[in-house]
Amino acid sequence: MKQHWLPHPVLTLSLALIWMLLVNSFAPGHLLLGLLFGWAIPLFTRHFWPEPVRIARPLVLLRFIVIVLFDIVVANLTVARLILGQPKHLQPHFVELPLDLRTDLAISLLANTISLTPGTVSAKLSEDRRCLIVHALHETDTDAMVNRIKQRYEAPIKEVFES
Template sequence: MNPQITNPPKARSWFPHPALSAFMLLLWLLLANSLSAGQLLLGAVLAWLIPWCSQGFWPEALRIRKPLLLVKFLLVVLWDIVIANVILAARILGPMNKLQPAFMRVPLDIEHEFTITLFASTISLTPGTVSADLNMEEKYLLVHSLHVTDIDAAIAEMKQRYEAPLKEVFECSPQP
């Protein structure tokens, strides 16, 4: 009889994700549009409670290697969302026969599930594109776009604008 070896459960930390908690508190205050003591207290409780309750679902500690690059990435994504909304509105209001929808296989250079999820979510946040499927065996993300004239250029742009910064922020070890 072979006893089954299992990893012991991780000890619960009282403050598991401080950066996430700070972000959640800030987001709560922005959504509430108030700095009252009640909103501050409620936001602080939620910002602590949600990460504490969900820490068992996080496979490993999240390590942000380049926080300034992450801020730049977020600004690029926000800008792309605004621009894509304007372009998409113009295309939808224009003649439908000029749209060139396409599916694209975007090869993945990133490996961690969290980073792949962020990449797929970023693509889906941008109006006119959606992540349709993930194939981990062949390492590609299937993306649908409402209008693409050059598939190779669109793939290269997604990899350069979204995947490369995510890889640098979350996966790559610092270079000497």
């Protein structure tokens, strides 16, 4: 019965926290509204989730979230410097990122993480789901970029959601 009324408890709490950060207020009314959204969204979208979400290593997930938040801040500053500096010297690239991830959730999370980080965007997933095309606003060493994404994002996602 719990699964029926609370299909994704971690997602519920995550959405409530995201709501609180978006409204920039921890007032009781906003907390209640965040929890309501956090409960309703997973409840009404549970039929779109083909498999149950299992978090194998919650501490690795927490470390991953901190790394992503840090990378977003650093990338924002870097993109601002590049755009305000000398945009003529940008070296945009499409990069092929081979994937070790196999589940829909893990691949989606990686693609969204890449797109959330300023200066990169996930452009296309190959038909065989073994490769993700990523566009980088400015990259001089594409091999280093692939290694960075695989180590900082893909490895922890695989450890948390596919082990």
